[in-house]
Amino acid sequence: MSSKAEEFDLLVREVFAPCYPVVANQIFEKTGVCEGLCLDLGCGNGYLGLAIAEATKMEVCLLDNDPEMLSICERNIIARQLGERVRTQPGDVHRIPLPGQSIQLVVSRGSVFFWEDPVQAFHQIYQVLAPQGMACIGGGFGTVEIKQQIDREMEKRNPGWHEHLRDRIGPGCTDKYPPLLAAAGIDHFEIDHGPTGLWILFGRA
């Protein structure tokens, strides 16, 4: 196991953990979807998808292109006794290895910022969305209080933390997504940008 994936898991457990159940509930509120199959894209160690599985009866597929992250997901699935409803899927967001129109809820937190070709990725996400399915893609921390708590800890651990956040979810970041979504053939979308994060919402009619 690479120390990078294990280090990330430790960081998430020590610092980011409180945000996942809150973000999961916000996603249910934003999308209105809490049944069927959920796909967590760029899942990392799986904490958002696991929070969704714990809050609902949804089946969840955790997809990432890093096999070491997925090994940690497997460990987390077992620890939470969610093996009957949660599985891992190696894959790349630019070529999602799942059938078209098969997913009711696509979520992704903190991964879109790394995608080499977001237009291709958004197109792929649209392709796998089932009718009435919804996608919620972006980055966020749940509440202002949780974000402040994470900011305080991350400032100590990473002096570049504020620049990192500004570049990903800060003022001005909203503008870059509409042309990318339009180029992916997605005409109807919403961008929810506030003090705790930036989320792109779209669905299939």
Ligand SMILES: C[S@@+](CC[C@H](N)C(=O)[O-])C[C@H]1O[C@@H](n2cnc3c(N)ncnc32)[C@H](O)[C@@H]1O
């Ligand atoms: C900052 S981590 C976020 C992990 C998790 N979603 C979370 O909120 O804790 C970004 C994740 O995106 C994954 N990722 C980046 N580019 C990807 C791609 N093209 N396809 C699939 N996963 C990707 C990385 O391997 C990593 O696990």
